[in-house]
Amino acid sequence: MxxxxxxxxxxxxxxxxxxxxxxxxxxxxxxQVVADAGAPRGSLQHYFPGGKDQLVGEALDWAGTWAAQRVEEHVARMRRPTPARLFTAMTQDWARDLEARDHARGCPVAAAVVDCADTNPAVREAAASALETWRRPITAALVSMGRPRRRADALSTLMLCALEGAIVLARAQRDTAPLRLVARELAPVLDA
Amino acid sequence: MxxxxxxxxxxxxxxxxxxxxxxxxxxxxxxQVVADAGAPRGSLQHYFPGGKDQLVGEALDWAGTWAAQRVEEHVARMRRPTPARLFTAMTQDWARDLEARDHARGCPVAAAVVDCADTNPAVREAAASALETWRRPITAALVSMGRPRRRADALSTLMLCALEGAIVLARAQRDTAPLRLVARELAPVLDA
DNA sequence: AACTCACTATGACAGTCGTCATAGTAGCGC
DNA sequence: GCGCTACTATGACGACTGTCATAGTGAGTT
Known part of the structure; x- marks a missing residue:
């Protein structure tokens, strides 16, 4: 079927x-992946002839697209959107996810970068591309909030840096405080 | 001997x-580790009877202590120290390291968190402890620059979040721009 | 009916991993 | 000399890993 x-x-x-x-x-x-997916092992070489690299690459693509959609949902939902409010919504997403899953799961893109940036060019590029996919709707949203293009570009990068780092610190100490902290501290810069 | x-x-x-x-x-x-260290394989079970966990834990300890020392060197060297200048010095350290090594090496603590936070409590705790070792002299420096204790605490966390995230983004896109960007954008918050 | 195609099943391969058992060496105190 | 201690050497173990070869299933087409 x-x-x-x-x-x-x-x-x-x-x-x-x-x-x-x-x-x-x-x-x-x-x-383990196919087992958890409830899929037959044979599907691996059928759907992903490129092996693990292809599979990881597609997973990163998926994650980037998912994150981008999430951003757009937030933007659409906000009545009086500001950059700081968007960023707060994103950090809240992550804080909720971390707490719900006992801090078990971080960002797949960060994981790929940390593990493969030096050893696996294909995966590194997929990670870079996923980050761009994620950042694009953020930049667009900031532009629609009145920021000049270049400014929006800088701010969206700043957001992702702070978010990725906060996720790492939060998982390390098993406490989502860093996520709330970066949202609070960055607000004046973002909404300036 | x-x-x-x-x-x-x-x-x-x-x-x-x-x-x-x-x-x-x-x-x-x-x-591979012992080979690159020019050490005999037998040293592993002699010095690290706790196995890989112990070794990774000590590596994180070492890294945390090293980073803390580096912070103190920066603070000692600065004539007119401000939080933003300290943060700039830290990001410059990393930018130089990334460029010198073709973006091959990131932060070992982030690597440990990303790989083991969910599966290896001992390593996770070592990572958290390394982050605290790193953050402590930063907080102290900010206090010595006149920030109230609680404020210094928040700002040092903010610094580490932005730095860790910027390292990830920089390695992904093989460009140290994110490191310079966070230093520039955070300056007003840090020196406020 | 035979044939095609998408998908599944499964066993094997060569490799690497961390760990351990066991033996060996060198230096020092006595 | 002996014994003790610190360190090194090395081979083996079982448990993985990703990948591949090969065969099998089953529905759809002609």
């Missing part, structure tokens, strides 16, 4: 992303 | 930290 197999492929990509969030690239075993 | 073996032990710890920076915890093989 076409629908089922489509389901298998997508589930594998999704589950790969979740494993990346938990244990990084090196800690993610393909056999 | 006691001196040589001391040298072996220390070299192994150091080399472990460098491997963590490049490939994360999962990507760091102990055989």
């Amino acid at each position: 076409a629908a089922t197999s489509r389901g298998h492929r997508e589930r594998i990509v999704y589950e790969t992303a979740q494993h990346l969030r938990r244990s990084g690239v090196g800690g993610t075993g393909l056999r | 006691a001196a040589t073996s001391r040298g072996h032990r220390e070299r192994i710890v150091y080399e472990t930290a460098q491997h963590l920076r490049r490939s994360g915890v999962g990507g760091t093989g102990l055989r």
